[in-house]
Amino acid sequence: MKKKVSSAQSPSIPVETEPWHTLSPQEVLEHLRVRDNGLTSAQVAERLAQYGPNQLTESPRPGFLAMLWDQFNNFIV
Numbered sequence: 001m002k003k004k005v006s007s008a009q010s011p012s013i014p015v016e017t018e019p020w021h022t023l024s025p026q027e028v029l030e031h032l033r034v035r036d037n038g039l040t041s042a043q044v045a046e047r048l049a050q051y052g053p054n055q056l057t058e059s060p061r062p063g064f065l066a067m068l069w070d071q072f073n074n075f076i077v
C-alpha cells in the first residue's frame with residue numbers, strides 16, 4: 001500500500017512513500033541513501049543546501065488588540 005504525502009518543502013508536489021514500518025532496516029537505509037553509521041560530511045552539506053536547516057519557524061505573537069478582540073469573540077471567556 002503506497003500513500004501520497006506532500007513534501008514539507010513544496011506542498012503541491014505529491015511524493016510516493018511506502019509504509020516505513022513494513023520495510024527492513026536495510027531497505028530504509030537504501031531508500032534514504034544513507035549508511036548505518038550516518039551521513040558523510042558531503043551528504044550533510046548537500047542536504048543542507050537542498051532542504052535548508054532543520055529548524056521550525058516561530059509564528060509571530062498576536063498583538064494586544066488582536067488578543068483583546070479574540071477574547072470578546074470567545075463565548076467561554
